[in-house]
Amino acid sequence: MNAQILKGDGVALYTNPVASAADDDYGQFRATILHKLGFDAAEKEISGWPGYSSTTLHALPHLANKLGIAELYYKDESTRFGLKSFKALGGAYAVFRLIQKNIAAQHHGHLASPEEILSGKYADIISKMTVTCATDGNHGRSVAWGAQLFGCRCVIYIHATVSEGRRAAIAFYGAEVIRVQGNYDDSVHHAAEQAAEHGWTVVSDTTYEGYRDIPIDVMHGYGVMSREIVNELRDHPPTHVLVQAGVGALAASVCATFWQAWGAKRPQFVIIEPERADCFFQSGQVGHPVVVTGDLDTVMAGLACGEVSPVAWDILKNGINCYATIADKYALEGMRVFANPIADDPKIVSGETGSTGLGLLMAAQGNSTLWKTLGLDSNSRVLLIGSEGDTDPTIYKEVVGKTAQEVLAQ
Ligand SMILES: Cc1ncc(COP(=O)(O)O)c(C=O)c1O
Incomplete structure (x- = not known):
């Protein structure tokens, strides 16, 4: 795909000119930086920990319909080991x-x-x-x-x-x-x-010069979440996955597991960052890691990172199809939409960083150029990674106007 930067109201997209085609062997090879055997080991050990169970993969048919896509899935990490985020795994x-x-x-x-x-x-x-x-x-x-x-x-x-x-x-x-x-x-x-x-x-959770084994263990741990998704959607993979990135360990883990599981059928991979902490967005444009400085201020607390993890970058530089940044307002709006479901769609408690995928969809929805650039249409089956619940209950209530308990009880 040709490189282009497109901007809308509080949203920017950059299509990756060096994205590997889904059936590209070189891309598949890169994904083995996180090895299948490493994911196997993490799955075996973590599933033996007290309190382990797979988290829910919600389907939201009414919201999908409103957005104009065929299917919308949300992997809900708010219940992971009682820690309220996928991070519990890593x-x-x-x-x-x-x-x-x-x-x-x-x-x-x-x-x-x-x-x-x-x-x-x-x-x-x-x-x-x-x-x-x-x-x-x-x-x-x-x-x-x-x-x-x-x-x-x-x-x-x-x-x-x-x-x-x-x-x-x-x-x-x-x-x-x-x-x-x-x-x-x-x-x-x-x-x-x-x-x-x-x-x-x-x-x-991030690699640096001379330090990679432990963060690679962290990324293998995250693979438990992606493999749960693969187990549920195995024969019917999504067309798109929207993944939020801080240092990129989560995204690299999702990218590698999906590539290993789905090969040529792997979904279009879209990465999302806050506007002021856009180290992947900037790195993608020059083709090597770029450090973003400043206060990196954003409500998406988990994504306030200015440096990519080099090992994650090695996987993602060809694995990402489109880089996106969004303004805070879209993540906040996403939280409210999840908390107030349409008809019998599930009630979802999603935190500031958990709602970025829906935030991007809402930011791009009214703009046909952005929508098309993301490759979205009425046949799209989109997977969102709901990476956290109300990890800060005070902020959650301020944004949504209700506590997590009130949302789930309504
Ligand atoms: C809830 C949540 N989602 C996503 C991320 C992003 O993960 P990574 O830094 O591996 O890109 C984080 C990071 O802290 C997080 O806390």
Whole structure:
């Protein structure tokens, strides 16, 4: 497809001139950077954790009809392990793998099962470990939860604009939470420095020079969510998937699993970012990672990132068909639309970052050029990744005018 940038009211699209065709072997090969065996292992371990169950894939026929498409699906991560976001799968899985590796190093390569680790059998090893990371909320909550569940110490760094609600949600899982000056990327650098000084292990969701194994575990953990989707839509894949991106770990994981599962039938892949934190949008235009600076301010808290994850980029640079940015107002409107369903469409609690896909559809709907550029028409079957529920209940109520409980009870 030829490169073009198109703009509407609070929305911009850039069609990727180097997108791999769906049946392109080179693209398929890139997707193996996240390996099928890695996804298999994550699926096996995480499905054995207490409280695991597949989250709901909602169909919204009335909203689809209103938007002028054939089908609309929403993968609802608001119930994931009680943490209210898909992130529960990644950080906690990386903590688990780290613990497994430490035990293996001291027990002749034995890979301990979740049951063994949870039984306290290896508490002497695990209790001496400290994990740390920087977060804008959900990743840190997952790392803290995993550390508490499996029994190691945890220190989490948050940046200046992370809300009090998100701070409290991390502290709830027993982590020491420290607020630092600057934006998300500043907190990433700070966590790395502190870890080096104290001998802790950074469990980051983003890769950087010389650091990729742990974030790759995180991405394999996210694959549990995409594989649940594949299991439900296997013979009837969507034509489009709309995925929100911060550092791109979620998007890379979805892209790789869908490519592996659906090959030539994989959906058109659209990535969505906030206007002021558009590192993929800008990187796509020059063909290599670009750092976006400034306060990256957006209501889509999980997406306030200025640097792509290099490993995610390696998969996505050819996997993305279209880059999109949207203004905050569309994500907020998406939350309200989900909370007030049409007829018997399901009631959905979707947070600021969870509603971006619907936000993009609504932003593009009135503009036939944008709609066409996204390749949307009355036959389209669109999948939205509902990456979070009301991860900050105070903000949720301010935006929607009701609590999550009230939405579900209405
Ligand atoms: C709810 C939610 N959705 C999406 C994302 C984006 O994930 P990634 O940073 O892997 O692109 C995040 C990141 O924190 C998030 O919290």
